[in-house]
Amino acid sequence: MNVRGFCGSILVLCGIASLGCNAPGKPTAGAEAVRPDEVKNFSKLYSQNCAGCHGADGQHGAALALANPVYQAIVDEGTLRNVIVNGEPGTLMPAFAQSAGGMLTDDQVNALVSGMRSRWYHADAVQGLDVPPFKTDKQGDAAHGQQVFTSHCASCHTTGVQQQNAKASSITDGSYLALISDQSLRAIIIAGRPDIGHPDWRSAQPGHPMSDQDVTDVVAWMASQRQKTPGQPYPSQP
């Protein structure tokens, strides 16, 4: 009963031999799973490790937009690499390098950094513009910062220690400030979030770009609003 069967299979085999290597099932070179620590492809690395918070294409994410050309213009590669390797203290950005308890090798971090730079860094993004530097050592003046806030930010952002419902947009909410570092606040104020309509340093108040000092002062004022025990007590039943 098997003779006919084998004839059939031989026919099929002949068919395959004549079709050559066009078989859809034939494994392509490198089809086997690459060791996870040898993945160097930026898109794959980014979509596995970064897209969750920073958005699918470096924008529209919950955290800072990496595809923002202004952000890429003010941050340097060393800083990007350091943040990926060690995380950003004072924020929820975790360390991703194996040396700091994460899962990525140094090569993979480099692949991420160079991939971001080649995709999202445009040398002319802020050319000729007086953009405040990414980092500063200056001391801020909180009182002046509040004035800058009123003139540049208050049209959208409200203030208040503990926001009462989800819709209100208080920028000095204790819990919010507890989850973001001064450096991250500075980065957002300068670079904005073009993907969700948050202006950058020059367009918060049209015609009056914020100076380095303005930014530093606003950050200082916001930092002065931080609470000792944010988020507490939880609202409880009466």
Added chain:
Amino acid sequence: MSEEKPLTRRWLLLAVGAAFNGIVGVALAVPVVGYLLSPIRKKSAYSQWISLGSLSQFPEGQTRLADFVNPFKKPQDGETAKTPCWVRRLSADKFQVFAINCAHLGCPVRWFPQSELFMCPCHGGVYYANGDRASGPPERGLFTYDYKLVSGELHINAGQMPTLADQAKLVTIDGKGKSPCLG
């Protein structure tokens, strides 16, 4: 039928021949049973102190992945001789070394420092930072290895894949070295 047959000399010889075969067969087969059962050893025969390397790779307050080569490695083991484990350093000389294997069905658990949980990809077993069962199907916490500190290196007593059959051994700790924190 056989009752009708008289016990002739030839039938007797046949019976003796069969019995002779049986005796030789048993004499040969019994030692072979020993050969088949030879992988079964006492736990102590399958564990040995091995170094995980310098203490400096394990920052205090963190849990890090380490791996070691099985002390009973054979050439044909290849990559499978390597075994990973999670090392949690509580203080300068206080550690917890967790087996990679989930206590449910042995899948590799992964540590998430952000939420301070171990999660298992197979059936969703979750453990807290100290190895206690948090949720999911496991009956117990993660398996731990005994450890000791030898001249700036972390040594663990390992060599066998931990399974639920080791429970007895894990509960009775033989006072040697520092007692592991019970998971």
Added chain:
Amino acid sequence: MSRIKRLYNWFEMRLQLEGPVKDAALHPVPRNTASWWYVFGSAATTLLMLQIVTGILLGLVYVASGSEAWKTLDELNHQLYLGWFLRAMHGWGSNFMVAVVLVHMAQVFTFGAYKFPRELTWILGVFMLLMTLGMAFTGQVLRFDQDAYWGLGIGASIMSRVPVIGGALVDLLLGGPIIGGATLSRFFALHVFVIPGTLLLFTAVHIWMVLKLGINDWPMPGRVVRRNTYLQEYHELSHKDGVPFVPDALWKDLFFSAAILAAVAVCAFVFGPYGPGGQPDPTIIQTAPKPDFFFLWLYAVLSYLPPSLETPFVLIAPVIGICILLALPLVAGEGEKSWHRRPVAILVLVTVAVSWGIFTHLATFTPWSPIMDAWSGDPVPPKLIHDASPLVRQGAVVFQAKQCRNCHAVGGSGGMRGPALDTVAVRLTEDQLIRQVLQGGGNMPAYGKNLSPPEVTALVRFLETLKPDGQPPAIDATHQEQKAQNAAPQQ
């Protein structure tokens, strides 16, 4: 012509096979057994032959060593002419064989063919089913990749649950203290020598009995099997109204066997070989092991059992199941064969088949497994972010960064271990959300120690935005009542 005839006679005089073969081929079978329903047994035999042939061809290259096996599979896939296709044929052949064996068994059960005098044929068949499944499992191990490695870990963990001798069984299964070269060698011996040898022997006896006892007559309602009359009835049926097995019944077998082989070849051609997946390196922990198709149902059952029931179930249920199958023809050896008169049997069969299908379906997308990369890889749906307040957006970051996403889906992506949270604000009030996050419960770990108060606050604020447009948020009725009571005295 005469020379061929002479050659034939030369062999026939020495082999003397003509008589028995003619007897077997021309023996009369009841006319109604020449049916398309009776082709699965021969198809299973054909597939067994296919597996032996492809297995030998693969064995010419495969090296059963922990350090080499994966590399030889890689070589078969990429460097040897048709190597990939033979691997694919062997892999798909095994799938088809398990499937055809199960269908064959269901058909025999439905037709009552296990009843007198074919009890032993069925009992042998049960062992052959177990051996087929054993071949499938050991075959998966020989594909020595990550799934094989961790699959062995699962096997060892199940073994270790046996009371008293669990540890010894694990040592025996693994051939040493760890999953390694020794483990692969013993599974190779099982897959290549022990099980196929026994299976072939059993197949021969199984077929022998089919020839000797005759093919089961088509069940008719009311034609009851009785031990003292059946043989006579069957003899009349096959001799008065019978047809010779060859060619009246066999041509259907041949057609079906060829069709099955062609189907295997098409599947192999189109879908290609199984794996191998990643290298069997245990230090690669970014892996989500999964068994092959025919053990998916077991994988699902193991995840749904409550912990307290798991060990008893895993150890006792298979034994009971096998005992029931073995005892079936002895207990129900007489009586009605027709499915029209055996409603319980048919219900049992349908129930088993449906449960098997559901568990297998569930295991194809493993809703119980956390998705380990979801927290860092699945973006928060932009519409949840776009108009959110800074705190809510920060809450979304908490949701991702604390791995909530690994178990909870939002916007259709993320883990399914916990409930999807797209409408959570409709179901839970703020208090309930906070309590659930802090204390866990219902299979969720407690996050009280792992989240700071601002993180919880931000997270809950984010969760409160997760509701469909136009639906009111959940309210705490007692809370409202309390407020009303507090307000009342003041008025």
